[in-house]
Amino acid sequence: MKPRVAFFDFTSCEGCQLDALNLEPAELLDLLGAVDIVNFREVKTDRSEEYDIAFIEGSITRESEIARLQDMREKAKVLVALGACACTGGVNCLKNAYETEDLLKGVYGECAGYYNSIPARPVNAVVTVDAYIRGCPPTTAEFVKVVKAMLLGKKPDLPNYPVCTEC
Ligand code: SF4
Numbered sequence: 001m002k003p004r005v006a007f008f009d010f011t012s013c014e015g016c017q018l019d020a021l022n023l024e025p026a027e028l029l030d031l032l033g034a035v036d037i038v039n040f041r042e043v044k045t046d047r048s049e050e051y052d053i054a055f056i057e058g059s060i061t062r063e064s065e066i067a068r069l070q071d072m073r074e075k076a077k078v079l080v081a082l083g084a085c086a087c088t089g090g091v092n093c094l095k096n097a098y099e100t101e102d103l104l105k106g107v108y109g110e111c112a113g114y115y116n117s118i119p120a121r122p123v124n125a126v127v128t129v130d131a132y133i134r135g136c137p138p139t140t141a142e143f144v145k146v147v148k149a150m151l152l153g154k155k156p157d158l159p160n161y162p163v164c165t166e167c
Helices: 015-020 025-034 063-075 084-088 090-097 100-114 140-151
Strands: 004-009 036-040 053-057 078-082 131-133
Touching: 004 015, 015 053, 015 078, 015 140, 025 140, 053 063, 053 084, 078 084, 078 140, 084 090, 131 140
Parallel strands: 004 036, 004 053, 053 078, 078 131
Antiparallel strands: none
């Protein structure tokens, strides 16, 4: 049975997922031949809640996202943080310099009370992460490298970029 792969997004611009789709046709066909993509909102409507490998894009910025991410962690044998937002919190962490209430009022005005927000945090602040694909967005070469390593049951050999900082 092929490994079942799922892509999920939290607070993000979805550029990392789009970039994952931007593979050379030959690479894409190779990967599609090696895995079953069972959940990928941007490309298919059929979705399964049973998967082996979960790619997580985006940072965690709402209370409700914590339980959603924990559920993914329970289901996935391998969980990969995809992109700077997931790996470090990314650009979303800019909001951490301000009071949440002030930000909500600034964006939503009188409707601010309808929204909730927590300080932005990376995926590994909530659950254990098995592999990181860094970059904003990551390079397709690194994405392919990680997927191939996982399919071979190996730990991907990727550089730990010193320019990335945690929130
Ligand atoms: Fe978008 Fe960059 Fe965040 Fe990826 S890491 S979701 S490209 S802002």
